[in-house]
Amino acid sequence: MTDGQRSKVSEMEESTVKNAIWIVGALSLILPIAGCGDDQGSGADGNLSVLLQAEETIVNGIQAGTGEENILDGFDVDFSRYIVSVGLVEMNQVDGGNPQASSVIAVADFTSLPTTLPELTAFDGIPTGQYTEFGFATPVLTTSAVNVNQVPANDVDAMVTNGWTYFIEGTITQVSDGATKEFLIQADVPSVYKACAVEGQQPGVNVSRNSSVDITLHGDHMFFNGFPDEEGNVLRLAQWMWDIEDTDGDDVLTQADFEAATDVGTLFPSPPQGVYELTGGPISPIDNAWDFIRAELGTQGHIFGEGECEWSPL
Amino acid sequence: MKRLFWIAAISTLAASCGQTGGTFVEIPFRGQGTEPLTFAKDGWEVTLSQATLGFGAIYFCATDSALSSRCEVAILEYTEGVTLNGLDPTEQSIGSIFGTTGTIRTAFFDYGIVWLLTEPLPEALAGVPGGPAIVRFDSPNYVPDGHSARFAGTATCIEDASICCPGAMTCPSSYTFEANVDVLVVQPGTPAVNGARTAQEVTTEPLALTIVFDPNTWWQAIDFRRLATLDDGAGPVVLSPEDPDYSALVISMTANALPTFVWSSPTMEP
Numbered sequence: 001m002t003d004g005q006r007s008k009v010s011e012m013e014e015s016t017v018k019n020a021i022w023i024v025g026a027l028s029l030i031l032p033i034a035g036c037g038d039d040q041g042s043g044a045d046g047n048l049s050v051l052l053q054a055e056e057t058i059v060n061g062i063q064a065g066t067g068e069e070n071i072l073d074g075f076d077v078d079f080s081r082y083i084v085s086v087g088l089v090e091m092n093q094v095d096g097g098n099p100q101a102s103s104v105i106a107v108a109d110f111t112s113l114p115t116t117l118p119e120l121t122a123f124d125g126i127p128t129g130q131y132t133e134f135g136f137a138t139p140v141l142t143t144s145a146v147n148v149n150q151v152p153a154n155d156v157d158a159m160v161t162n163g164w165t166y167f168i169e170g171t172i173t174q175v176s177d178g179a180t181k182e183f184l185i186q187a188d189v190p191s192v193y194k195a196c197a198v199e200g201q202q203p204g205v206n207v208s209r210n211s212s213v214d215i216t217l218h219g220d221h222m223f224f225n226g227f228p229d230e231e232g233n234v235l236r237l238a239q240w241m242w243d244i245e246d247t248d249g250d251d252v253l254t255q256a257d258f259e260a261a262t263d264v265g266t267l268f269p270s271p272p273q274g275v276y277e278l279t280g281g282p283i284s285p286i287d288n289a290w291d292f293i294r295a296e297l298g299t300q301g302h303i304f305g306e307g308e309c310e311w312s313p314l
Numbered sequence: 315m316k317r318l319f320w321i322a323a324i325s326t327l328a329a330s331c332g333q334t335g336g337t338f339v340e341i342p343f344r345g346q347g348t349e350p351l352t353f354a355k356d357g358w359e360v361t362l363s364q365a366t367l368g369f370g371a372i373y374f375c376a377t378d379s380a381l382s383s384r385c386e387v388a389i390l391e392y393t394e395g396v397t398l399n400g401l402d403p404t405e406q407s408i409g410s411i412f413g414t415t416g417t418i419r420t421a422f423f424d425y426g427i428v429w430l431l432t433e434p435l436p437e438a439l440a441g442v443p444g445g446p447a448i449v450r451f452d453s454p455n456y457v458p459d460g461h462s463a464r465f466a467g468t469a470t471c472i473e474d475a476s477i478c479c480p481g482a483m484t485c486p487s488s489y490t491f492e493a494n495v496d497v498l499v500v501q502p503g504t505p506a507v508n509g510a511r512t513a514q515e516v517t518t519e520p521l522a523l524t525i526v527f528d529p530n531t532w533w534q535a536i537d538f539r540r541l542a543t544l545d546d547g548a549g550p551v552v553l554s555p556e557d558p559d560y561s562a563l564v565i566s567m568t569a570n571a572l573p574t575f576v577w578s579s580p581t582m583e584p
Contacts, residue, residue: 195379225500227508229383233501263537264565265558271498272451272458273555278569280380280508285570310379 046128046207051117054110058082058219064175075238076173082110083167088137098127108148134204135194138165163188183253193301193309221296226277240267258290336414343408345398348528357473358538364466365400365529368426368442378419380509389416395439400529418514422505425462431503460494489545493553512575522580527573532566
């Protein structure tokens with residue numbers, strides 16, 4: 001583009017902005033009257049119960065198939081343990097109003113959560129209204145963590161000692177011949193989830209006299225083809241895990257095996273040959289399969305099932 | 315024009331809901347490469363001789379999230395395409411980024427190929443290598459045209475052949491390589507790079523931006539032993555999308571070794 005063209009474009013854009021200012025100026029006057037949905041309550045009679053929920057992929061596994069939720073390249077995945085540290089709930093109303101925080105950290109095996117959904121923590125006697133910022137963490141466990149559903153003490157101790165936030169055990173099955181591989185993922189992925197929102201609704205959670213919010217942990221992100229915005233756009237694939245070699249010969253795929261898988265171009269082929277997009281993950285660089293696992297685990301926190309949260313390392 | 319209108323309009327709408335609005339700004343935008351850096355890997359000494367890059371569009375957002383859905387309104391944007399010499403460490407003018415004042419935390423961008431939600435196929439922008447062009451990646455005859463990057467270089471074995479070419483009967487003492495890369499996305503309406511970190515408060519004070527690329531780093535992810543097995547002595551080894559190292563390059567460009575953003579107060583603008 002020449003300087004003359006650039007100058008012309010700039011003039012046109014400035015002119016457009018000037019025109020826009022008149023319109024948006026009028027809108028600015030109208031909108032405050034219409035309200036912005038902050039709905040900030042003044043009474044202190046609100047109660048919010050924060051519940052834990054497991055995505056069905058954790059409980060029922062992920063099946064091979066061609067459906068939206070299936071693993072597309074011919075593998076079933078089942079989990080026998082999916083132990084996660086979760087807690088440190090924080091929320092506030094618009095502009096930081098009425099901040100609330102809970103220091104509770106819990107540990108739970110999400111494969112066997114009660115169907116009634118256990119309570120992680122509760123906020124009682126707080127102002128009602130919309131808490132436009134809601135978030136939580138999957139932090140490093142402490143010895144004082146609440147054990148939600150009788151997670152074995154040995155597992156909890158190991159998580160505390162090693163700083164693991166995830167303790168996952170499962171099986172991957174190649175559907176074509178029924179061959180299986182076991183995997184054990186003991187990973188330190190302390191993460192924070194904030195600005196949680198359900199699509200099409202006001203961000204955060206609404207607190208009334210008796211209200212609740214589900215913190216939903218997903219189980220299938222390790223099999224995503226990237227770190228997409230919307231899970232409707234995601235593809236689930238497991239060939240990469242099947243291709244990991246049991247380098248130490250202990251008949252289970254572990255951190256050492258995943259770390260030894262450094263050929264990321266083969267494991268996660270990019271378009272047009274493949275469908276993986278490794279941009280935008282919470283952990284970078286992704287130099288091996290273990291990095292990929294940790295990055296995906298750091299995105300699994302949601303609310304109310306599919307409500308997305310902004311994630312980042314804690 | 316329409317996009318700029320919506321920036322102004324929606325920013326003002328947001329302002330009435332407790333966020334800040336903005337004043338129109340135009341910021342000089344430059345690119346910069348990194349001079350060829352010879353590096354050693356797996357017994358091979360490698361030097362790039364060409365790294366021609368296609369770049370654009372780019373959007374700068376207030377969100378610190380890598381979720382592009384959290385950036386419904388960009389604060390700054392550059393929607394055109396440009397060709398840069400990735401091995402030239404001097405500043406290369408790109409043009410101007412336009413938008414409003416505000417706080418920037420992330421950038422979302424493409425390497426010269428944009429796939430709009432409304433289009434059936436991605437498009438290499440005018441101004442990038444080989445652009446403008448429709449990228450018919452779904453065609454059985456598709457070969458990347460290097461709209462995003464065109465690389466060339468030389469690898470020389472500096473160790474014993476058993477190190478440079480383990481298990482091979484023969485090993486070239488040296489070979490040249492090339493790669494024409496089209497950085498594509500799986501879903502239309504999504505950028506190739508999400509949530510690149512760059513923190514800057516954009517005010518009405520003079521400001522300039524330089525984006526710095528380092529193609530040498532991208533190539534350090536490549537398996538030069540594997541490339542050596544592809545050498546037939548009849549010409550350069552050419553990376554194709556089927557080659558894992560093609561994907562490794564794309565992963566480096568889009569995730570592992572992102573360009574850096576240098577914001578500065580310009581002392582003298584041309």
